[in-house]
Amino acid sequence: MADGDIIEEQELGWRAMARRYMPVVLVILLIGSLGALLYNASNATRDHQRALAEQQRSFEIIALARAFDAKTARAEITLARYVISLDPDTGRLFQDQWRTAGSQLKSLAYASRSSDWQRGNVRALQAAYAQRGKTLSEIGLRTTYDQKMGALAQFHKAGQSQDIKRMTALIDLVIQAENARLRERSLAVTLAGDRTEFVGKTSRMLGLVLLVCVLFALWLANAAYTERRNARRMADVEGERADRLESAVATRTAELSDAYLQLKQESAEREAAEENLRQMHKMDAVGQLTGGIAHDFNNMLAVVVGGLELAKRKLRLKPEEAGRHLDNAMEGANRAAALTRRLLAFARSEPLLPSAVDPDSLLRGMADLVDRTIGDQIIVQFGHQAKGWHVFVDQHQMENAILNLCVNARDAMEGRGRLAIETGQAELAANEIGECAPGEYVTLSVTDNGCGMTPEVVARVFEPFFTTKPVGKGTGLGLSQIFGFVRQSEGEIRIDSTVSKGTSVHIYLPRKIVTEEEKAGEIHQPGAVHTLHPPTxxxxxxxxxxxxxxxxxxxxxxxxxxxxxxxxxxxxxxxxxxxxxxxxxxxxxxxxxxxxxxxxxxxxxxxxxxxxxxxxxxxxxxxxxxxxxxxxxxxxxxxxxxxxxxxxxxxxxxxxxxxxxxx
The missing domain is CATH 3.40.50.2300 (Response regulator)
Structure with a gap:
């Protein structure tokens, strides 16, 4: 066989092999192409769905942030109405609205839990909300206890505080961050749609080229088309939802603007009425003070006038008895001066003069005064358990507070019973008693077995001029003055009372650490000799x-x-x-x-x-x-x-x- 024949046979073999394996190669290429297309289509669909989900989450977070902003604003408007009207239903409505705002804030925190860029903003917003809640709750509490003027002043101050500005700035920061993220997610949705469209076009081209896979290509193209149509439908739905949200936000913004204008108008009306309210309160206070103060002063003046008159009669014949009458007159004058200081201290017109005081020594020095004040029919028991702990208070005000509590106990027992006055030590946690800071406290308890008080009376005992005594028998200033003294001394007061069983009043005062030098000065202070000066x-x-x-x-x-x-x-x-x-x-x-x-x-x-x-x-x-x-x-x-x-x-x-x- 010639060389040319051999070459020709080889060419024919290569051609036959090519014809035999070409369909296999084409099928393999087709399957590979289809597999690649299917893989890209799956990725594009997944990316598209993820982008849509992220876009939906951004819309949800924006809506929650705006709803929280609107609800807090509505709650503050309701609180303003409550402070002005003193309507309990309005106060409860404020609490419901503020708690609803807290629930919306929790929903916002949950919706943004996977958003690292929002976590810090939401936490800061929660802290600002909690701080603002404390401020508004204190205003509501003052209003509940009928401290309207104080509540109005505090509400006006709260309206100018940085808390509300910080909350608004944080809400805007959340919305701005989410809007920036929304633009990125919208771009991701567009890119995912483009990828899906590219896969569909490529599938149709392969179906036209490869007749063997016409049906499969048509099915793939139809599937891609359906997917794209669904994506467009979802995009249209999300667009309509975004439009509805935008409309709702615009409506809420208009409502907030109207509410702000209404609040400004109410503030102007409140300022115009403040002067009249102050005058009315002054007249009301004078009316309530007249009976009790006149009674107390007349008793003291009777002691002074009677003592001086008796001393004048006994001066020559019985000088010792005259001296005793003069001492009684002096004691009555001192009690009148003490009553004046009580009124000044109640009105914050006389400042406290605090010093380190040993409560046990103070009680021992007051024993005789307490016995003379409450009478012989009441058995008094003293408990000295402070054990060297001191308090930093105005000694005169503390003596006055103890004496007032003893007088109230005497009246509750109708002049006959058992009275216990005890000091002690206590270690308190934060807010364990009222708003006390954590630390060591000296306790003072005055307990009687008198008639006791109902919960309704206990809730009002610290109100100025509130008294259950008959007209002319009390001013209603005793417990309110004690309350002011305790708060000025950074302490707390608590009352436990049961009808027909008795009442216990517990005062908590911060412990004062006293140095050895201060103790030495305290010991020598009563007998200190002031520097004598020549006639001047x-x-x-x-x-x-x-x-x-x-x-x-x-x-x-x-x-x-x-x-x-x-x-x-x-x-x-x-x-x-x-x-x-x-x-x-x-x-x-x-x-x-x-x-x-x-x-x-x-x-x-x-x-x-x-x-x-x-x-x-x-x-x-x-x-x-x-x-x-x-x-x-x-x-x-x-x-x-x-x-x-x-x-x-x-x-x-x-x-x-x-x-x-x-x-």
Whole structure:
């Protein structure tokens, strides 16, 4: 066989093999192509569904955020209505709306649980919501306890606080972040649709080219077309839903705008009515105070007048008995002064003067006073369990609080029964008792076996002017004054009472850690000897002639040399004519100018003189810049108190003069 024949036979064999295996290769290529197309179609469908789900979640989060914003705004509007109207149903509606907003916030947190970029925003929004809830709950609580003016003021302050601005900013931040994410997800939906369309076109082309797979290609094309049609239908549905959400948001925004305008109008009306409300409250307070205060003052004046009259009769024949009557009159005057201080403390016109106090020692010192106050028919038991723990309080106010509780217990027992006054120690967790911070507390408990109180009365006992006693037998200031004292001392008070069984009042005051030096000062303080000064010429500025004469006599009794000045405008001339004056003693409230104004207007050569201000109504005088560097003595005062105040004023002046000379 020739070489040419061999080559030709080989070519024919290659051609036969090609014809034999070409269909197999084509089928393999077709199957591979179809497999690749099916795999791409599955991925495109999955990506498209995932993108649609993410897009739907973004719409849901935006809707929840706007619904939460609307609900919180509606709740604050309802709270404003409650503060103004005092309608309990409105208060409950506010609580329901605020809790609904909290549920919506939880739904928002759950919807965004898988969104790392939203988790921090939602947590911050939850914290801001909780903080805002505390503020609004305190306003609602004040309103519930009929502290309308305080609630109005606090609501106005809350409306200008940063809490609501922070909540609004966080909601906007959530929505902005979700809108940015929504744009990315919309792009993903578009890309997934394009991929699906590409797969469909490729399938149709393969079906046309390969007749063997015409039916299969047609089925694949139909499936791809159906899928694309469903995707478009879903996109249309989501678009319609987005339109509905946008319409709902626009409607809610309009409602919020109307509510904001209504709130502004109500605020304007409230401001216009505040002046009338204040006047009405003043008149109401005066009406409620008249009976009890007149009764208490008349009793005290009866003691003073009767004691002085009896002392006058017994002065010559029985001087010892006259001295006893004078002591009774002095005690009545002191009780009248104490009642005045109670009223000033209740009105926040007299500031607290706190110091480290041992409650056990305080109770021991008050034992005789308590016995005289409540009578012999009541058995008093004292329990001293503070065991050296101190409290940082105004000692006079604490004594007054204990005495008030004993008087209330006496009235509840109708003058006969058992009274227990006990101190103790307690370790409290945060908010275990009221709003007490965690730490160590000294407890004071006053327990009686009297008539007790109903829950309705217990709920109102701290309201100013509320009393269950007959007209003229009580002012309704006792427990409210105790409540103010305890709160000013950063403590808490709790009442447990059962009708026909008795009442227990528990006071919790923060423990004061006392150093050894402070304990030594406390021990020697009662017997401290004030620095004695030589006779000093004192200018006395007082517009009331009776008070002026009494002050002149008191100063002369203490060995000083007083000069009378019956009007503040005469002070400068008297100082110029008497250059040996060493101290100015001035009343605070006088005609034409006050004592501090008179001191400021003095010539420069008299500015170094020490000043002692005397007043019966100090308000927050000790915190005023007008009294800085000067002593203040409250009326009425004893000779001992006057001597101590003069000693302190003169001692301070020596230090001031030294400093001035050094300069």
């Amino acid at each position: 010429r004192i200018l006395v500025v007082e517009d009331d002639p009776r008070v002026l004469n009494q002050t002149m006599s008191a100063l002369a009794e203490l060995g000083h040399l007083p000069i009378a000045c019956d009007h503040p405008t005469k002070a400068a001339k008297l100082l110029a004519n008497n250059l040996d004056i060493g101290l100015i003693m001035s009343d605070v409230l006088m005609p034409d100018m006050t004592g501090p104004e008179m001191i400021r207007d003095l010539p420069a050569q008299h500015r170094h003189l020490p000043v002692l201000f005397v007043t019966g109504y100090t308000g927050d005088a000790t915190e005023s810049a007008d009294f800085e560097g000067h002593e203040v003595l409250r009326k009425p005062y004893t000779l001992m108190a006057l001597g101590q105040a003069l000693s302190q004023a003169l001692s301070g002046s020596n230090r001031a003069g030294t400093a001035a000379a050094a300069e």
